[in-house]
Amino acid sequence: MKWNDLNTESCPVARGLSVIGDRWTMLVIRECFLGIRRFDQMQERLGITRHVLADRLRKLEADGVLKRVAYQERPLRHEYLLTDSGKALYPILVTMIEWANAHVPAENGSSVTLISRETNDPIEPKLVDARTGNEITHRTVIAKTAG
Amino acid sequence: MKWNDLNTESCPVARGLSVIGDRWTMLVIRECFLGIRRFDQMQERLGITRHVLADRLRKLEADGVLKRVAYQERPLRHEYLLTDSGKALYPILVTMIEWANAHVPAENGSSVTLISRETNDPIEPKLVDARTGNEITHRTVIAKTAG
DNA sequence: TGCAGTAGGTTCTTTTTAGGAACTCTTTAT
DNA sequence: ATAAAGAGTTCCTAAAAAGAACCTACTGCA
Structure with a gap:
């Protein structure tokens, strides 16, 4: 498969990557x-x-x-x-920041964290289902192909 | 800047991309x-x-x-x-799916959505601050460089 | 009038990375 | 003995990225 075929794919991961996967x-x-x-x-x-x-x-x-x-x-x-x-890409950026801070060590100690604009408190991103408030994990959610 | 220098950067976006930005x-x-x-x-x-x-x-x-x-x-x-x-990359995958479904049209109509494993209901991902429950947007949150 | 500076690119040339196909090696199955 | 499965490697070509220089309007200044 060529890279340019990705955006025609039905998988949204592939379609997203055709735009930002670079x-x-x-x-x-x-x-x-x-x-x-x-x-x-x-x-x-x-x-x-x-x-x-x-x-x-x-x-x-x-x-x-x-x-x-x-x-x-x-x-x-x-x-x-x-x-x-x-x-609308902001959540992707935030989850990437969160993941990298937790799992990709910086070689020099410094880093960047997210804080609330209002209170200056650090924030702790968490992905939830807007309907139920339950946290989304690979154990609670699956992908489903729809026609 | 060469690509391989990215992972030594203090910015977690760059560090994350050094692993998954491909x-x-x-x-x-x-x-x-x-x-x-x-x-x-x-x-x-x-x-x-x-x-x-x-x-x-x-x-x-x-x-x-x-x-x-x-x-x-x-x-x-x-x-x-x-x-x-x-x-721990799952939230990135989910936010990417959500973004692509909303903003990158599939050329054939079919798509993939996320549903709850328990109830089979569709889920609606939303990024919140675990401490306050407030939604995270580029208007409410800023990045801060530390140490 | 001419020269430097700024903003936003384009045009080279060289190195890296990716695509495509065939080949290797080990072991079980026929 | 021959073929097939599984997980790669090798080789060769094509596409992308790095690096540096160049171009095209302007503006401002001497």
């Missing part, structure tokens, strides 16, 4: 959540090559995750903003 | 959650090349996500099982 894409998204909007700024912060960054931004725009918005004419300049679909 | 890795993990344990079975189901699959399994084992366990001697054969660290 070495750089989630880092670009991270920058967007941190308020970074411009090409050069992203390029410098990430250390990504300009070529690859241009490519990823194009793809993310095509996939409806980012939108390219002019912030000035003459010369025409654009910035990249998260769409609603892009903002 | 075209195939989460699909291999998906197979594991579906109970697939053997090389040939994974290879056939995924359509991945044997070469790349062998490489990914080696890396996942090195990163402590999978463990390689002998299920027979003579000839010696191994199977791949999720470690605790690997099982």
